[in-house]
Amino acid sequence: MAHAASNSQEVPARKRSFHKSLGDSRTLVNTGLTVLAVALSLVAMFPLFSVLYMLLVKGAALLSPSLFSELTPGAGMEGGGIGNAVVGTLVVVAVATAMALPLGFMGAVYLAEYGGESKLSVVVRFCGKVLTGLPSILAGVFAYAIVVVTTGSFSAFAGGAAMAILMVPTVMLTSESALRSVPSKMKMAAFGMGATRAQVVLKIVIPTAIPGILTGVMLALARAMGETAPLLFTALFSDYWFEGELLKPIASLSVLIYNFAGSPFEHQVALAWAASLVLVTIVLVLNVIAQVATRRPEEH
Amino acid sequence: MADKAMKQAPAGHDLTEAFRSPVSRPPSAWQKGFDVAFKHIAHAFGVGVVLLLADIVFEVMRRAAPAMRAYGLRFLTTSTWDANRADFGVLAEIVGTLYTSILALGIGGFLGITVALVLSQGFVPRRMELVMKNVIELLAAIPSVVYGLWGIFVLVPAVRGPAGWLNEHFAAIPFFSTRLSGPGILPASLVLSIMILPTVTAVSREAMAAVPKRLAAAAYGLGATRWEVIFTVTLPTAVGGIFGALVLGFGRALGETMALAMLVGNANVFGLSLFSPGNTLAALLANHFPEAGKVEVGALMYATVVLMLITLTVNALGSFLMLRTTRELKGLG
Numbered sequence: 001m002a003h004a005a006s007n008s009q010e011v012p013a014r015k016r017s018f019h020k021s022l023g024d025s026r027t028l029v030n031t032g033l034t035v036l037a038v039a040l041s042l043v044a045m046f047p048l049f050s051v052l053y054m055l056l057v058k059g060a061a062l063l064s065p066s067l068f069s070e071l072t073p074g075a076g077m078e079g080g081g082i083g084n085a086v087v088g089t090l091v092v093v094a095v096a097t098a099m100a101l102p103l104g105f106m107g108a109v110y111l112a113e114y115g116g117e118s119k120l121s122v123v124v125r126f127c128g129k130v131l132t133g134l135p136s137i138l139a140g141v142f143a144y145a146i147v148v149v150t151t152g153s154f155s156a157f158a159g160g161a162a163m164a165i166l167m168v169p170t171v172m173l174t175s176e177s178a179l180r181s182v183p184s185k186m187k188m189a190a191f192g193m194g195a196t197r198a199q200v201v202l203k204i205v206i207p208t209a210i211p212g213i214l215t216g217v218m219l220a221l222a223r224a225m226g227e228t229a230p231l232l233f234t235a236l237f238s239d240y241w242f243e244g245e246l247l248k249p250i251a252s253l254s255v256l257i258y259n260f261a262g263s264p265f266e267h268q269v270a271l272a273w274a275a276s277l278v279l280v281t282i283v284l285v286l287n288v289i290a291q292v293a294t295r296r297p298e299e300h
Numbered sequence: 301m302a303d304k305a306m307k308q309a310p311a312g313h314d315l316t317e318a319f320r321s322p323v324s325r326p327p328s329a330w331q332k333g334f335d336v337a338f339k340h341i342a343h344a345f346g347v348g349v350v351l352l353l354a355d356i357v358f359e360v361m362r363r364a365a366p367a368m369r370a371y372g373l374r375f376l377t378t379s380t381w382d383a384n385r386a387d388f389g390v391l392a393e394i395v396g397t398l399y400t401s402i403l404a405l406g407i408g409g410f411l412g413i414t415v416a417l418v419l420s421q422g423f424v425p426r427r428m429e430l431v432m433k434n435v436i437e438l439l440a441a442i443p444s445v446v447y448g449l450w451g452i453f454v455l456v457p458a459v460r461g462p463a464g465w466l467n468e469h470f471a472a473i474p475f476f477s478t479r480l481s482g483p484g485i486l487p488a489s490l491v492l493s494i495m496i497l498p499t500v501t502a503v504s505r506e507a508m509a510a511v512p513k514r515l516a517a518a519a520y521g522l523g524a525t526r527w528e529v530i531f532t533v534t535l536p537t538a539v540g541g542i543f544g545a546l547v548l549g550f551g552r553a554l555g556e557t558m559a560l561a562m563l564v565g566n567a568n569v570f571g572l573s574l575f576s577p578g579n580t581l582a583a584l585l586a587n588h589f590p591e592a593g594k595v596e597v598g599a600l601m602y603a604t605v606v607l608m609l610i611t612l613t614v615n616a617l618g619s620f621l622m623l624r625t626t627r628e629l630k631g632l633g
Contacts, residue, residue: 030525038423040414041432044501047494048439051450058453103352106345114342124346126619127353133548133615134356135555137582141604142356144589145363165352172349196327196335226443229557229582233589254445254558261449261562269453276446287441291434 052280059277062270067278072239072256076265082275087242088156088251089279092235093224095160095246096167100220103164104171105213111172112179113201125176131169139165140230148234156242156250159235163224170220178212179205211293218290222283228254253279357608364605367598375602381568381584383592388599390606395570396578397610400489400560401553403574408493408553409546412500416545419501420508421530433505440498448562451491452483456563459487463575480575483565488578491559496549503548507541507625508534540625547618555611557582581607 021027066081073080107124115121143162148154182205190200206213236249237259253275260272327335367375371388378389415436419429463480470476480486511534519529535542565577566587581603589600 026525026528030527033527034423037414037418040411041418044411044415044497045432045435045439047450048435048442050454051442051446054450054454055446103345103348106342107349110342110346114339115346120343120346124349127350129619130612130615131349131353133551133555133611133618135557135582135607135611137555137557137585138356138360138604138608138611141585141589141601142359145359145601165356168349168352194326196331198335198338199327199331201338222441226441226445228443228445229561229586232586236590254443257445257449258558258562261445261452272449276449279443280446283441283443284438287438 055273055277055280058270058273059275062274063277067274071241072251072271073267074239075263075268078267080271082253082256082271082278084238084241085251085253085256085275086278088235088238089225089253091156091242091246091250092159092163092231092252093221095157096163096224097217097221099160099164100167100171101217104168104216104220105175107168107172108175108179108213109201109206111176113197113205125173128169128172131165132173134165134169135229136166136227137229139163140232140234143230143234151247153247154234154236154249155247156235157246159231159250159252160246162230162234163227166227166230167220167224170223171216174216174219175209175213178209178216181212182208214293215290218286218293222286222290225283225286226254226279228252228258231255232258357612360601360604360608364598364601367602368605371599371602375599376606379568379570381588383588383596386595386599388596388602390581390584390603392568392570393579393581393584393603394606394610396485396564397554397580397582397607399570399578400485400492400564400580401550403485403489404492404496404553405546405550406493407490408496409500409549411493412497412545412549413504413542415497415501416505416508416542417530417534420505421526421534436498436501439494444495444556444558445562447491447495448559451487451559451563455490456480456482456487459490467575474572475574477571478573478576481577483563483577484575485564485578486574488560488564488580489574491563492553492556495556495559496552499552500545500549503545503622504538504542507538507545510541510626511537538625540621540628544618544621544625547614547621551611551614551618554614555582555607557586561586581610 022031066079068081068083068086070079070081071084072082107128111121111125111128115124139162142165143158147158147161151158186204186208187200190204191197195203231252232255235252235255237255238249238251240251242250256275257272257279260268260275263269263272367388375389376394377391378387379392380387380389382388415432418424419433419436424432460480463476463486466476467479515533515537516529519533524532560580561583564580564583566579566583567577568579569576570578584603585600585607588596592600
């Protein structure tokens, strides 16, 4: 009874609480925190815009056809371009892709189609995750130990090997989720027609999952493109064009940026900005392709 | 199904014949053999990924073994790096790695969680959320060497003023006890915090989005304001995932190389001052490996082992935490 009485006395107060007053301390705290959070989010995004702005201001100044057709200039020299570095980056990434794709992709097929929840698949997935977090410089040290020391020289091949290690987990984990997202009805239908598991995987699952797999590959490529640490002491650098020899040192955009960023010569610093603009453009384009590839038709 | 097959099958054929049509038939011996082979190939590649990681650990350990025997634990407690006298120690680098990463985690972690909240709790319209999410993801796409370049030419000049002022007026506080001459701990940590922010945001946003909507709805129903819901329901429920996000971000910061090699100053000293140059394990490797002789390579391999142990432990811990949280949240749904 006492309970009911006290309740009836509180009715006016409760009624009032349904109205939001701007002067109420709870509302004030709420609004204040909201403003703060949104402001901090804008602060967090500021560096991206600053980086892009600087790239456009400083990097675009040198953009010209000769930038892509000429070799890197020596210390104190004017002119020249970043042609050898652009070609070098593409060569190293191609080598890396050739090594990383089979391993990452087939690893994903294993995880999605054969592993199930077995102990081995848990271990494989865990190793994939650990590889994702592997510092890129460790990949460089590994490639140095097994390729550079063995062959006796810095080389495009060693750089590709180091980069491949960084691509494998991205390719594997994104491909796995793409393969898993194929509707089981489609697989069941194929099994019902008497297809073997290999046929189901090759003719149904993989073709259906191609967009998702493509996304994974693009993201891996974008990440690999910008990597510098694994190339520093595997691919090293070269002031000359790539002439088909994978066992020689090779230039790359990222190492060029690193080398020229600390240069006392203004022209080399300017080339570092131009190379950054080219590199970031390639990376962003790859990212956009990755996003477009997975956009499902029903989302339009 | 059976009816259809009967209708399609020409007169006189029984059901078994219909199933033996080119459209559906049992696999041939060759197809069965290929199926088994393909299964084994897929298995082999799965194992290959495990072997790759194992080989990385093994190779680095093997090459580091002579140096580990030669220098022992002294390597971890001294901080000289003299290739001519073959005297090596990485104490300054270990401290520098942890110091810059903790600073980056403080700044980037706080900002990252805030952004994750803004992106997951309906603060901004859905369209805007998507745009902001993409912008944050693009932050992760910028190569670290470009951040290094940006740091040298934009960030360092920008923080030099405030840093000088702090040093002039608060030199008594150990954090501000030296002048910022150029590269140093602070610019390095700031760039590092930008680089880990996308990781922290993405992972903690996922954890927040996984909190069942009805938990928040119940709190709203009791009259809680949005931030009361966030502090009493969303954050406590998602705390495991957020912690995992921080650990993963920390792991990234520990292993980040280029931005640090360009911004930290590469000085074998350590102190509390935010403005003094320092060094990290990854930056040490980047700077010394290209020109290292045989003896120095051994020491660098030892440093690699130290870095590997630190990052692998932190990353394994992060992955484990994530796994556990996902399981816990499944029970709540």
